[in-house]
Amino acid sequence: MTLTPDKSSEHGAASTLTLPELEHYLARAADLLRGSIDQADFKAYIFPLMFFKRISDVYTEEFIRALDESGGDYEYAAFAENHRFAIPDGHLWGDVRNRTENIGTALQTAFRAIETANPDTLYGIFGSASWTNKDKLPDRKLADLIEHFSTKTLSNASVAPDVFGNAYEYLIKRFADQSNKKAGEYYTPRSIVGLLINILDPHEGESVYDPACGTGGMLIEVIEHVRAAGGSPKLLWGKLYGQEKVLATSAIARMNLLLHGVEDFKIVREDTLRNPAFYSGNHLAKFDCVVANPPFSLKNWGEPEWASDRWGRNQLGGVPPKGYADWAWVQHMIASARPSTGRVAVVLPQGALFRQGAEGRIRKQVLQTDLIEAVIGLAPNLFYGTGLAACVLILRQTKPAERQGTVLFINGEKLFKRGRNQNTLQPEHANELLAAYQRYQDVDDLAHVARQAEIEANDYNLNIPLYVAPVQSGEQLTLADALVNLEAAHAHATQTRAALEAELAKWGLHA
Structure with a gap:
């Protein structure tokens, strides 16, 4: 995907997301997986997608800033020095979004390419989820997920790192609760x-x-x-x-x-x-x-x-x-x-x-x-x-x-x-x-x-x-009191049994 000012202008004008808005947005993404993936495995899919969207939007944001600084020099804007992470050509979020079939394969390819391009920081970070299993994740389901994530811009200008981090922690807890x-x-x-x-x-x-x-x-x-x-x-x-x-x-x-x-x-x-x-x-x-x-x-x-x-x-x-x-x-x-x-x-x-x-x-x-x-x-x-x-x-x-x-x-x-x-x-x-x-x-x-x-x-x-006795509440029962209560309970049980036997005898039955 070739970045152009027109293609990326939405990033520059993106509104700032509040923490509640971001939490709702991420929770909705998880809800889209229901019925396809076990709840315990949601995190293996949602977190990589969320991270991919974030670093792609930040890369685009950095690219546009470098274009502005250089007077429109695309070669300069692509220099590694201008970016927190390297994203190889053809593996941005928008490239995967443009796919209409074999979306899982496109995602997996993008993940491996990004990990390889950033061996010291991102190697293995996208995990090993089964993105290509179409029984679990048909193209339609993945397309819905990607379109949902695409409704918001996750650049630094839109979501500060501390807000994004708090939303991420919210999602971890939500998955833990489930x-x-x-x-x-x-x-x-x-x-x-x-x-x-x-x-x-x-x-x-x-x-x-x-x-x-x-x-x-x-x-x-x-x-x-x-x-x-x-x-x-x-x-x-x-x-x-x-x-x-x-x-x-x-x-x-x-x-x-x-x-x-x-x-x-x-x-x-x-x-x-x-x-x-x-x-x-x-x-x-x-x-x-x-x-x-x-x-x-x-x-x-x-x-x-x-x-x-x-x-x-x-x-x-x-x-x-x-x-x-x-x-x-x-x-x-x-x-x-x-x-x-x-x-x-x-x-x-x-x-x-x-x-x-x-x-x-x-x-x-x-x-x-x-x-x-x-x-x-x-x-x-x-x-x-x-x-x-x-x-x-x-x-x-x-x-x-x-x-x-x-x-x-x-x-x-x-x-x-x-x-x-x-x-x-x-x-x-x-x-x-x-x-x-x-x-x-x-x-x-x-x-x-x-x-x-x-x-x-x-x-x-x-x-x-x-060393610290448990907190006691209410009156404490002495041994003598406990024995008296035990004897009373035994007497009551004996009386109850006698009454039961008498009632059964009326019917010619035996206990």
């Missing part, structure tokens, strides 16, 4: 993400690493946190790192950061526990902040290789069990944290706090090394795909002097809003947990600062009710 169980593999509720990042409190210029980054929500929240604190997010460029095992999810994370305007980051698709991506020589790379919500109790995670781990992650407590990778993630994250400034926030199932055996040995050594700063219990059913209550473990390589030799326990099991399918941690709940962490002192029914001797007396069991 797929629910499968969403737990890639999406962490944003109120919980905010809690973790606020606790770690990353500053501009610090490095941040998420070893199970999903769709990149933790890294996006770091940017928002620094901006809200008055810092410059651009000082985070080149310091944001993520690793994600699933191809489609890692691609969504990369799109997420790019659409938020982040120009320099590193997200690698690979199995973190088996093949960590960030290292120097024989040592894992070190980061100021390490944060993650890894898969709960992952099975077959690489336990046989852990005993001889080349990175030495097993030095702190040994090898976790084959069926539970939770402490392997903790070991990896500790090994990835800087010796001085390193701090870690990780979401775990609460079972990891008290299971014995290999996990108990690791937990004991981590505690004896005085790395754990806080254990925060969360309410049940906050996460997609599991009704289990989770917890947040906060660790520091170097604790403040006044916190050394202690662990703060926070019981947040009552802090949630009940929902029909899933509970939610509301902003006021997250703020209460954050305030309890920052105070770092005993609060009745909420928080307790335990010294090492107290934890040792509990055999290094971190089960939160051992």
Whole structure:
């Protein structure tokens, strides 16, 4: 497709889209897929199309600007220096839009051409969806989708990066709500993400690493946190790192950061526990902040290789069990944290706090090394795909002097809003947990600062009710009262049975 001023004039005159308008536009695109694609797979199709439209419109916008600057020099306007991404001739959005048949093939060809032209930034970003499967996506369906996307201009002038990024996050959550169980593999509720990042409190210029980054929500929240604190997010460029095992999810994370305007980051698709991506020589790379919500109790995670781990992650407590990778993630994250400034926030199932055996040995050594700063219990059913209550473990390589030799326990099991399918941690709940962490002192029914001797007396069991009793509501029943009630219930049952037998005897029946 040859760009001309007439063909592209619509981009220059495009109106600015508000966030609600953009959200409605993107939601409508997803609705067009209903009946053809499983809801859990919507993201594999909608996100690549949305990204393709965005970079095509931005390319056109850049081309027109360069034409204006050069007095109409088309050769100059096509120079790579004038564009954020290279889009080979014949593979812009408009080129695919002009196709009336084999549209899936045209899309796939354009995606591969763009990835090849941008190997350092976009390679593999469009994923591996089945665009050429006409049983799922006939030309008519794809044409409808493309025409819908074509109703809006997604240039920078029309949609600022922060607005586009927020709309992208909205769509990620919408897909998570619809797929629910499968969403737990890639999406962490944003109120919980905010809690973790606020606790770690990353500053501009610090490095941040998420070893199970999903769709990149933790890294996006770091940017928002620094901006809200008055810092410059651009000082985070080149310091944001993520690793994600699933191809489609890692691609969504990369799109997420790019659409938020982040120009320099590193997200690698690979199995973190088996093949960590960030290292120097024989040592894992070190980061100021390490944060993650890894898969709960992952099975077959690489336990046989852990005993001889080349990175030495097993030095702190040994090898976790084959069926539970939770402490392997903790070991990896500790090994990835800087010796001085390193701090870690990780979401775990609460079972990891008290299971014995290999996990108990690791937990004991981590505690004896005085790395754990806080254990925060969360309410049940906050996460997609599991009704289990989770917890947040906060660790520091170097604790403040006044916190050394202690662990703060926070019981947040009552802090949630009940929902029909899933509970939610509301902003006021997250703020209460954050305030309890920052105070770092005993609060009745909420928080307790335990010294090492107290934890040792509990055999290094971190089960939160051992330290902060669950909130009790109403009058408490004594053992004597319970026995009286039991006897009364038994007597009532005996009377009821006697009445039933008497009634049956009238009819010549026996109980």
